[in-house]
Amino acid sequence: MEAPSAPPQQPQVPQQTPPASQSKQPAISEVATAVEQAMGLQTEMMQFTSEDLSSLYGLSSAAVEGFVGKMPMMNVQATEYLVVKAAPGQVDTVKAGMQKRQADLDTTWKQYLPEQYALVQNYKLVANGEYVLFAVGENAQAAVNAFNNLTK
Numbered sequence: 001m002e003a004p005s006a007p008p009q010q011p012q013v014p015q016q017t018p019p020a021s022q023s024k025q026p027a028i029s030e031v032a033t034a035v036e037q038a039m040g041l042q043t044e045m046m047q048f049t050s051e052d053l054s055s056l057y058g059l060s061s062a063a064v065e066g067f068v069g070k071m072p073m074m075n076v077q078a079t080e081y082l083v084v085k086a087a088p089g090q091v092d093t094v095k096a097g098m099q100k101r102q103a104d105l106d107t108t109w110k111q112y113l114p115e116q117y118a119l120v121q122n123y124k125l126v127a128n129g130e131y132v133l134f135a136v137g138e139n140a141q142a143a144v145n146a147f148n149n150l151t152k
Contacts, residue, residue, distance in 0.1 A: 024129075026150045031131060032068035032083045038146035039139045043077060045070035056104070057082065057097035063090040065130070078109050078116040079137035083147070086130045098125050098134040105136065128152050 048069035053059045069082030082101075086094045102123050109117040124140040126133045128151035135143040 024151055028066040028068055028083060028085045028131075031133075031147060031150050032081075034146040034150055035081055035083055035133065035135065035143045036070065038142040039079070039081060039135065039137050040142075041070070041079065041137075043079070044073045046073050048082060053082075053097075057101045059084075059094060059097040063087055063093045063097070069134075075108075076113075076116075078105060078113075078119045081133070081135045081137070081143060084132045086132055088130070091127055091130060091132060094132045095125060095127060098132065101134065102136075 048056075048067065048071065050061055052069075052071075053061075053064070053067060063086065065085045065087050067082060067084045069080065069084075071080035082098065084094050102120070102125070105120045105123075106117075109120045119136050119138065119140070122136075122140065124133065124135045124144045126144050126147060128148065131147070131151040133144065133147040135147075137143070
């Protein structure tokens, strides 16, 4: 009597791993949460809308795949941030919109509160792949570090 034979084994398919050169693709909300935590925002903040993106940054919805940003509810603090995942080929457009916003903030705060104006002057603007960060605040560099950790 022959022993029953074992069923044939399926060949194992090697796991596909992305090349190291590909940039990370985190959710925009994940990046924004990390940035906000790094900035240590304590005050009441309002979420940017598409209208804010257009009126404050001069950016159309065609330039962005997604965004999250916040600014103070009252105009006594200059602290704000905006994280954008730019649409393909739109990183320079997004960066230009953020530079426009910084110029507007500079004009607003120049004659108002020197402490807040110093924050505006020390703003951060960073791009990694399609992700772009604009940050104004005491902990703007910490925001950049958090942003880089997730998008580089």
